[in-house]
Amino acid sequence: MRTSILLPLVKVTVLEDRALIERSGEVTLPQGATRLLVDGLPAVAVDRSLQAKLTGGMVTQASLRRSMRAVLPEALREQHTELARRGFEHEQALEQAQAEVRRLEVKRNLMQAARAEVLRAIAERTGAGEADPARWKEQLDTLRKEQTATDDALRQARRHEARLQRQHQQETRDILSRTERPEPTLDVRAELDVSHAAGGPATLTLTYLVPCAAWRPAYRAALRSTPEAATVTLECEAVVWQNTGEAWKDVTLAFSTARPTLGATPPRLQDDWLSLRDKTVREKQVVDVSIREEALQTTGEAGTTKAADALPGMDDGGEPVTLTATHKATVPSDGEAHRVALFAFTSPASSELVACPEQSPLVHRVARFDNTGPAVLLAGPVDLVREKGYVGRAQLKFSGRGERVKLGFGSEDSLRVSRQVDAGEEVARITGRRTRTQRVKLFVSNMGAKPADLAVEERMPVSEVEAVEVALLKDATKPAPTKVSEEGIVRFQLNLPPRSRQTVAFGFTVSSAAKVSGL
Template identity: 85%
Template sequence: MRTSILLPLIKVTVLEDRALVERSGTVTLPPGPCRLVVDGLPAVAVDRSLQAKLTGGMVTQASLRRSMRAVLPEALREHQSELARRAFEREQVLARAQAEVRRLEAKHGLLETARRDILRAISERTGAGEADPAKWKEQLATVRQEQTAADDQLRHARRELGRLERQHIQESRDVLSRTEVPEPKLDVRAELDVSHAAGGEATLTLSYLVPCAAWRPAYRAVLGLAEAASSVKLECEAVVWQNTGEPWKDVTLAFSTARPTLGATPPRLTEDWLSLREKTSREKQVVDVSMREESLQETGEAGTTKAADALPGMDDGGEAVTLSAPHKATVPSDGEAHRVALFAFTSPATSELVACPEQSPLVHRVAKFDNTGPAVLLAGPVDLVRSNGYVGRAQLKFAGRGERVKLGFGSEDSLRVSRQVDVGEEVARITGRRTRTQKVKLFVSNMGAKPAALAVEERMPVSEVEAVEVALLKDATKPAPTKVSDEGIVRFELSVPPRSRQTVAFGFTVASAAKVAGI
């Protein structure tokens, strides 16, 4: 026995570059084995990913079958909508208008040929001495009258044809392309061999993978400033694209960072040989060092830097994360971006004005808050909003639950920091010890009418070898820094009165022995 059914789509789990679709419904089965055919599957369904489950029974075989559907033009015309029928009638009117234009153009060509024949006859008869001016005048007047009438008719016909093309036909085609999906030519169905001992009603669940679907996280952060306490409201959304051929209407959506194909091919193992050798004479006498930029390899507030050979995709901290939408959603199969709300939370925040003059003369409003949401924060773009509206877009790094998050909410136009650098170097004549001195002057300006509390951050090198010493010049540093971190970040906390200017001096030395090379 063979039964054809339709299973409604109930859940979709969107992965990074594909989606897992789940259909489920109640079917009535006879006792014993039978064959079920599930129609209405998308053409891009992956055959080997098909899985079927039957409550109270067993599925012995499941496969996908594809077949081309032969649809006759008469059948299509019979089931056309009212809009399609009106468009067909307008197509007929357009065809008649085009035929009329062609007829008038042919008539115009015949009249032009007749006029040329008359003129040729006049020249030939005049040369032969058989002139008949009255007859020729009548013939030319008749042809000219017919040409004038034909030209007027042709001009009106062309104007009418242009009006039909602009107002009627093009409009109907645009409306049809946006409102009516063309008839599919490929039928995809799942054929299942099932067995149920008692028969009756049972729940059939069908799942399969489809390509042409993807998602990425997106955020919206709203900073609320208050004298007592500030807060940040963070809204997380999933931006979904899908063009699988089947609309996801009122389904439960889940979003996962899992990569089913990751690790499918084992890595190639190569031999790694270690050997010992004596140092060369130059290596015994010279210490090679170099200056390098290094990012802090932490999550949350400090941010992360992805390795150059890392796989493209979402940053989930190395562990697969699944986020579920709280409400059912609809995502049409149009390839456009659609936003689905995931969660939102409000967290107490600390807000301050921070300037990094080495990077930019602007002063930025920076807020720090804890991730008190129900899930981790994946890396993604975040729209920044303050009380005066949208201020820009930034990149949110991966942050775990309870971890500190740092976001910048635009610049303060009334504050500026200008930077000057003076570098000098001395070499001791006897020992050859080199001392490189760098002095920085920062000019902080407040052009506003309100006082501001400003934090200025500069940096100095950090030595990893004993042959190189880095020291802060306390006498040349005014005012005294509030904090100097182990990573070499020097922080000054200033109070800037309205319409004022301050100067911050900062300096350090890098001393290296004579045997040090590279700096």
């Protein structure tokens, strides 16, 4: 026995480049084995991903079947619009021609009635002895000319109407022949062999994967500052694209960073031989070093740095994350971006003005706050908003729950920093020790009418070998830095009065032995 049913779509789990569709509904089954046909599946459904579950029964076999069916499709949007416009123009012209024919027929009837009235007046006036042949002749000539002209115009109008009627019928046949031509359509259905011991109602659940679907996280951060405190409200949304051929209407949406198709096979183990050798004469005499730029590989405030040529994707910190929408949503199959709200939270924040003169002469408003939301923050774009409105867009790095987050909320136009660098090098004649000195001068200006507290950050190298020493020049560094981190970040805390200018001096030395090369 075959039974054809339609299962409603209840849940969609969107992955990084595909989606897991779940359909579920109640079916009434007879006792014993039967075959169910589930219609209305998309053409892009992956055959090997089909799974079926039946409460109170058993599914012994599940597969997808595809068949071609000829249908009468609607015209394409552009073609339909053009044909409708042409049909409307023909109908308007035909209606005008028909109205002109009716007008001329009415005029001809009026002319005939007027001629009959003149002839009746001639008979009555002649019998009464009031004949006026000249005036009657003039009236009859005028009516004859008008009636002849009306008859000619009526014949032309009828010919024009008949021509438009034939043209309209031909155009209608042409439109039907072009828009009602059958074309093949692919129907996809799931064939399930199920068995139910007692028969009756049961819940059938069908899941399958589809391509042509993707999602990425997006955020909106609003900074609100008061004299007492500052807060950051962070809203998380999922931007969804799908062109699977089926509309997701009023479904529960879940968004996952799992990659189920990535290879999980461990690599084959091979022997790794270690050998010892004596150092060469050059290796005993020379220490090779180099200066390199290195990004800190941490999460949270420092962020995570990827290679420039990495494929675009989602950064979830290495652990799959699943986020669920707060309400049911509808996503049509149009390939356009649709936003779905996930969660939002408000966290106390610390706000300060920070300048990094080596990177930019601008001073930025930076806020730091804890991730007090219900889930981790995936890497994604964030729209920045302050009291006066939208200030720009930044990139939010991956942050775990409770982790510190750092965001910049635009620049302060009233503050500027100018930077000058002076570098020199000395070599000791006896020992050959090389000392390179770098002095930096920062000119900080406050052109506004209000005082400002500003943090200025500079950096100095960090040595990883004993043959190279890096030291801060305390005498050449004024004012004294408030903090020097292990990564070489030197921080100055300044208080700038209105319309004032301050100078910050900063210097360091890099000293290396004579056997060091590469600097």
